[in-house]
Amino acid sequence: MAPTTPSDVLRIEDLRISFEMHGHLNEVVKGVSLRVPAGRTVALVGESGSGKTVISQAIMGLLPRNGVITQGRILFSDPIKDGKTLDIAQLPADGTKMRKLRGGRIGMIFQEPMSSLSPVHTVGSQIEEALQLHRPHPRKEARAVTEKMLGLVGFRDPSRSYDRYSFELSGGLRQRAMLAMALICHPALLIADEPTTALDVTIQAQVLKLMKELQRDIGMAILLITHDLGVVANMADEVVVVYRGELMEAGTVDDIFRRPSHPYLKALLKASPDFDMKEGERLVALREVAPVVPTRKKPSYEGNSAPLLSVRHLRKTYGSKSGGSVLAVDDVSFDIGRGECLGLVGESGSGKTTVGNMIMRARKADAGEIVFHGEKAPVDVLGLDSHTLKAFRPHMQMIFQDPVSSLSPRMTVLDIIREPMIIQGKGDAATQKQRAVELMHAVGLDPRFLNRYPHSFSGGQRQRIGIARALALDPDLIICDEPVSALDVSVQAQILNLLKDLQASLGLTYLFVSHNLAVVHYMAERIAVMARGRIVEIGPRQELFRNPAHPYTRCLLKAVPLPDLDRRLDFDVAMAGGTASDPASWPAEFRDVEGGSLRMIDLGNGHSVLAAERCTAHDIAVHRGHHAAQ
Template identity: 70%
Template sequence: MDILRISDLRIGFTVHGLARDVVKGVSLRVPAGKTVALVGESGSGKSVISQAIMGLLPRAGAVTGGEILFRDPDQPGSSVDIAGLPAEGTEIRELRGGRIGMIFQEPMSSLSPVHTIGNQIEEALLLHRPMPKREARGLIEAMLKRVGFKDPHRAYGLYSFELSGGLRQRAMLAMALICQPALLIADEPTTALDVTIQAQVLDLMRDLQAEMGMAILLITHDLGVVANMADEVVVIYHGEILESGPVESIFRQPRHPYLKALLKASPHFDMADGERLVALREARPRAPVVRPVMTAAQRDAAPPLLSVRGLRKSYTTGARKFFGKGTLSTVKAVDDVSFDIRRGECLGLVGESGCGKTTVSKIIMRAVKPDTGTIRFDDGQAPVDVLALEGEDLRAFRPRVQMIFQDPVSSLSPRMTVMSILREPLVIHERSEGAEQTARVRSLMEDVGLDPRFLNRYPHSFSGGQRQRIGIARALALDPDLIICDEPVSALDVSVQAQILNLLKDLQAERGLTFLFISHNLAVVNYMADRIAVMANGRIVEIAPRHLLFTQPRHPYTKALLRSVPFADLDRKLDFKLAAPGGASDSTHWAAAFRQDPDGDALTHLPLGEGHFVLARPGADIREMA
C-alpha cells in the first residue's frame, strides 16, 4: 500500500505579477514502511514539494494541477487529496504534525529560542491528542529518551541554544514523532551535522521507522546518505522527474546523463592523485593568472609560512547568582595545539563540531585572544610574532591572512552591491584609488569565474555557489599569503561544491596560495589537502600526509570518523551501529594508550615515520595502535 501518491503535481509561484511553474508534472509514491529519497540540487523543487504535502506553501505559491493523495493506514479504504484542501482548514491541520511529521534542515531556526524543548513538543502533542499535562510530560520524556537524550527529565527544561547541533536535530525528531505519524518528511535532516552525529541521527531514524512502521520521504542531495537509507530513489531537476526506481538500479545502472554526472561530482576516497571532480556544469570560463610559484625543493627548504605552538584557550560558562555565588565551569576549547603550514601547501583540519577547529582559526586571525601560545608568520623576509602585533603593525599585517567563511549568505552584507563588497578591503587598506580599484574588482570577478556585469547586483540575487565565489574574490582582493577556509562548501550542493573545490585548487596552483582548510567532510579534505590534522576535545590527536591518514589511521577517533562516512556505493554500506557508538570524541571508548593516565606523564605526539604523528602515552606500544 502507498501511504503517499503524488500524480502530475504542478506548483506555480507569482512574483511581481508574473506566474512561473517551479514543479512541472511530478509523480512519485511512498510505500508503507519504506524510505523514498528525493534527490536534486538547490532550486530543483524538492522543498516546495514537501511544503505542498504539509500544506505550508508560501502565499505566492499554489498547486495549479495534479493531486497529492494521502492514505492513512489507521483508516483503511479512505484517502485525502491534500492538494484540494483549504490552506488553513481543519483537515490539513489535523494531518500536519499529527499523521504527517516533518524534520527541517536547520533545527536552530525551526525551534523557538524562547520556549523550552519540552514546551514545544508538548504543544505539538496536545494540539492533536488532548490529555492531562502530567501524562503528556511522561510521553514526552519517554520520546526524548527514545531519540537519544541521556537525561530526558533535564532535557525537557532546556532551550534550543543550550543544545549541540546533533541534539537539536534529535529534539526536532522527537517533536515530529510524538504523535506517531504514518509519514515522516525529512528535509535535508543531516546537512549541517558532522559525519559521526549524522550516522547517529540516521541510525535513529532507521530504528524508529522499524519500531513505528512509518514511511519516510527523505529529501537530500547527499548520495552517500541515499545509498545507505533509501529503498527507492527519485531524481528531480528544475521541477521535473528525470529518473526514478529502486536504489539498486539507480546506483548500478544510471540512465540519465544528469544522474551519471551527479554521481561523478562527489569527492570520494578512491580518487587518484591529480584527478579532478566532474562539475555538472562549469562556471563561466576564467583566464588563469599564472604567477611565480615555488618549486617543491624551494618549498621544502623554506621555513614554514605559519608555525603554531602551544595554543590554549579556555572559556568560563555558567550563571552567577546573588553575592557572586553560582555554578561556573571552565571548558578547554583549545588545549596545547601545535602545527606548521608550509608555503604553498593545503593543511586540512578536521573534527566534530565543538572540537576547537574554528577557535584555532579565530586565534590565527587575531579575532580571539589565546590564554597562552605563539604564532610565527615567516614569508622568508621578516618573521612576525602574530600574537604580539598591536595597532598599526596589526593593521598592516591583516591583508596577509584572509578568510573564506562557511555561510556566504550571512558573511556578505545584503545592503552592499558586489562592487562595494569587493572594493571595501581595497579602500580600508588604501590599495590604489578610483579607476584602479574598479579595474582590480573586475579582475577579481573574472578570477573566480563570474561576469563583471553582475557587479551592481546585491548578494540576494545570486545562487549559493555564486555567493561563495564572491566570498573567495573578497579573500583574494588583498593578495594574501594564507587563506583560512572555514567549511567553505558545507552549505552547498554536490554539483556547486565540485565547482568551488576545483576553483580553489586552480587558484592555489596558479598563485602559490597556502590554505588552512577546515571541514568535517573527510572526502572533501581528502580532495583538497596535502596533510591532515585531526582534532578532538581541543587537541590534535593525529597529523599525517593525506595518503597515510586514510590508509593507515592509528588513533581511534580518526578511525571512528572514517567509519562514519557514508559512501555513494551500495557495495560499501555504512555499519551504523559500528560508526560512532557513544560519540567518537568520548575518550572512554578509546584504548588505554590514547587516554591520559592521571598519575602518568602527559600525552605526547609519537612519531610513526614520514611525518605521521599520533597523540598517545609516552612509550606506548606502536603495534597496539595498528
C-alpha cells in the first residue's frame, strides 16, 4: 500500500482484530484496508456481525478489554491541527494522546443512543461537557453554543431541551442529541455508526444535510457506517463493503451502484425494499430462512365482521417540570382488520410509540376507547383490571424498538424467550425449551445460542431475540415498534419476509410502527400518517403513495433517500420536511384557523385526510390537483 498522503485523514492498513475467548483468539477483522480522504465521505457497509463497529471502536481506542489489534496500522493525520500522523493502533487506549483525539479531533455517533447517554445528567450538560473538555468556553457562552447546536440538529426548543433527560426523549431525539455531542467540537474526522437509524425521513434529511454542510465548512472527513443503501447513495463518495471481517469490494459510489461485481454486493442491492416493488413481490434475502412455523390453531372469526382492534378518540397528555403539559396523542381513531397489517408512520415525537404503548396498556390513556374483538366477546382493553389484563396479555404482544434496553442483560436467551410462558403458566420447562428452540429457528438464529447472554449478540441478532419473545404466546395482534430499524438490509429482508410468512400462516394481525416508508410500503396494506399527535391521513398503501393528499405526507415521501444514483435526494426540498409537521407550514385547508376545528374528510376508497371542517372532498381534490401541477 502507498504511504499516507496529507489528503488522507484516516488510513487503515491490513487491520486484524481478534477477541480472546476462553484462552483462544477469535479473529473478527481479517486484513481490512481503507482510507478516508479529507473532506470526503467513505461509507462502510456490511451486515450485523461483519466487523464494521469493531473497526470503528479500534479507531476510537474503545475496543472491549478482550479485543486486541494483532496486526496493521490505523494512521490518523489531522490536516487542520498539525498535519502529523499518529498510529492509533500503537497508542494506549487511556493515554493522554488518545483522550485528546477521542471526542475532540475524532467525533463519534454511536448506534445505541439510549445506552450511550447518561440517564442522570441532562442532555445539555452532557453535550456541554464534551465542548468544555476539548474547547473550553465561559459557562454562559458554553450553554449558548450548546443550545445553538441542539437547534442545528433539529430540536424544536433548544433552551427547554437542554434541561431534559435522555429518558424524556424519543429514540430519534436521543440520536439527535448524540449527533450534537459528536459535532460540537468540529472534529477532523466524524465516525457515524448508523447515525440516522432512529430518525424519521424528514429529520434524517435534515441531519444528513447538516453533516454535509459541516463537512464543507470545516473540511471534516466522515466514515459513515450504515446498512441503509439509500443513505449511502446520497452521502458517500467512496464505499467499502465488508463481510465477516473481510473486505469484499471497494470503489467510488458510482462503481458500487452502477457496476457491482461481487455476488455479495449484488445480493445486498436486491435485499432493500423500494417503492417500485410490484404487488406480491418478495425481498431477496441473502440467506432465506424457512420458518419453522409454530403449531397454532388459526383463529376463527367466522360471522364476525368487526375489525380485530378498534381505537377511538385516544388522548394522552404528559406533564412537565415547568408545570406545563405536552399533548402527545390527540383524538386518534383507527381500525385494524383481522389478518391485516396497518402501518403507522410519522416523525420522532409524533406519538406513534405512545399509541402502541397505550394499546398494550404500558401507558395509561387520558381518554378514549380501545376494543379488541377476539373469538369471544369484545374486550374493553382500557377497562381491564390487573387480573383480567394478565389473562388478556397473550392476545397482544409487542416487538420493541431498542434491542439493547428491551432485553435483560442478566438473563440468557432461553430465559428471555421462556419468561412470557412462565408468567402465563404455559407448559412445563421441557415444553417451553422446545418452543424456544422452535422460535430460534423461526427467526434465523442457531438454537445453540440459547444459553448465551444478550451482550454476546450483534444489534440485529438481539432484535431477532425480541421477535422470538413476542411470538412465544401465540398472539393475535403484534405491535411492531420499529422492529427492523436496528437491522442491516440483508437481515431486514429476512425478518420482513418472516413476519409476512407468519402473518399468512398464523393469521396474525400487525400494527407496524416505523419511520422507514419503504419498509411500511412493503409490509402494510393500509397506512396511517401521524403528525403532532394526530392522524393526518389514512388510506390504502397504493392510494397514499400515488396520490397523497396531506402536505405532511407529501414531504415525507420527498425526503426518502433511495438507493438509486439517478434519483438522488434534493436536500433543499427535503429540508422543508424539517418543519413539515408544524401546522403553521400547512395550507389553510389543513389548519384550524380562526377557531375552526379539524375533521377527517372521506376521499373515497378508504382514503381520508384531516382538514378544516369547512373543507369538502372536492376542495381537497382541487388543492391536490394544483399541487400536482406545480
